[in-house]
Amino acid sequence: MTAQILDGKATAAAIKSELTERVTALKAQGVTPGLGTILVGDDPGSRWYVNGKHRDCAEVGIASIQRELPATATQEEIEAVVRELNDDPACTGYIVQLPLPKGIDTNRVLELMDPAKDADGLHPMSLGRLVLNQTGPLPCTPNGIVELLRRHGVEINGAHVVVVGRGITVGRSIGLLLTRRSENATVTLCHTGTRDLPAQLRQADIIVAAAGVPHLVKPEDVKPGAAVLDVGVSRDENGKIVGDVHPGVREVAGWLSPNPGGVGPMTRALLVQNVVEAAERAAAAAR
Numbered sequence: 001m002t003a004q005i006l007d008g009k010a011t012a013a014a015i016k017s018e019l020t021e022r023v024t025a026l027k028a029q030g031v032t033p034g035l036g037t038i039l040v041g042d043d044p045g046s047r048w049y050v051n052g053k054h055r056d057c058a059e060v061g062i063a064s065i066q067r068e069l070p071a072t073a074t075q076e077e078i079e080a081v082v083r084e085l086n087d088d089p090a091c092t093g094y095i096v097q098l099p100l101p102k103g104i105d106t107n108r109v110l111e112l113m114d115p116a117k118d119a120d121g122l123h124p125m126s127l128g129r130l131v132l133n134q135t136g137p138l139p140c141t142p143n144g145i146v147e148l149l150r151r152h153g154v155e156i157n158g159a160h161v162v163v164v165g166r167g168i169t170v171g172r173s174i175g176l177l178l179t180r181r182s183e184n185a186t187v188t189l190c191h192t193g194t195r196d197l198p199a200q201l202r203q204a205d206i207i208v209a210a211a212g213v214p215h216l217v218k219p220e221d222v223k224p225g226a227a228v229l230d231v232g233v234s235r236d237e238n239g240k241i242v243g244d245v246h247p248g249v250r251e252v253a254g255w256l257s258p259n260p261g262g263v264g265p266m267t268r269a270l271l272v273q274n275v276v277e278a279a280e281r282a283a284a285a286a287r
C-alpha cells in the first residue's frame, strides 16, 4: 500500500480562497481585519513563520501590524507591546510568536492579551471555552489537522487517535477538539512518560506525531491503512526538515501528511480563519 497524501498546501490554498470572500464582505461593512504579530528575538524559524503569516494575510486582504523586540527584551517590555495591540483598533486579532526567549513568563504574556483578539486560540480563556464546548478561536495546528482530515474524507467519527507529544500548541488541545460530539473520536495522549509507545501506536486509526523526535514513528508501529500526520520539526545538518515520521511509513499508512507541505500550511490557513472570525464577531457586536 502507498499512502494517499494529505496535501496541506492545496487545502490551505482552498481555505484562503474561501476566506477572501469573507474579508471582502467585512470590508463592504467598513471593517478591515488586521493581524498583529509580536516577534521577540532573532530565531530565523520564528521569523520565517511570522513573515509567512503576513504573506497569507496579504493574500486574502487582511492588513498587517508587525511588532519586533530584541532577544534581550524584558517581561515588562513585551507586556507593553501586548497592551499596545490590545488598545489598537486597527488590530482585530494578534499572536505572540512562540517560543518566547528563556526567562520570559509565557503564560503571563498570553493571559494579558485581550481574549477577543486572540488569533491563536491559545489564551487561557479560549482554551477554557474549548473545554466548555463554547464557540471561540481554536488552536491553529489542531484545528488545521481536523480540517485536513475532514477535507480528505478521513473518518474521524469513532476513530482511535493516538497523539504523541504534550506541547501547548498541539498535543494538549487536540484531544479536546477530536473528542467533541461533532468529531467523536477516542484519543490517547502519549508523551515521554508513556511506557510502550509502539504498542499504543499500533492501536491507532489516526496518529498525530508532534514530539519533535526525528523518525520516531516507524513503519512497523503503524496499523496498515492508518492516517498519519507528521507535525514534528527537527533539522538535519543541512537545515532540511526531518519529521517525526519515518519515510517508510508511506508504504504502510493509508493517508500521510507530508512534512513540509502538510500540517504547517494548514496552521497558517486556520490562523487566517481565526483572524477573519474575530473581525466578524467584533463587527456583529458593534451593530
Ligand SMILES: Nc1nc2c(c(=O)[nH]1)N[C@@H](CN(C=O)c1ccc(C(=O)N[C@@H](CCC(=O)O)C(=O)O)cc1)CN2
Pocket: 048, 049, 052, 095, 096, 097, 098, 099, 120, 140, 141, 169, 241, 259, 260, 261, 262, 263, 264, 265, 267, 268
Ligand atoms: N504563536 C504561535 N507560535 C507557534 C505556533 C503557533 O501556532 N502559534 N506554531 C509553531 C510554528 N508555526 C506557527 O507559528 C508554524 C510552523 C510551520 C509552518 C509551516 O508552514 N511550515 C512549512 C515548512 C517551513 C520550513 O521549511 O521551515 C511546512 O510545513 O510546509 C507554519 C507555521 C510554533 N510556534
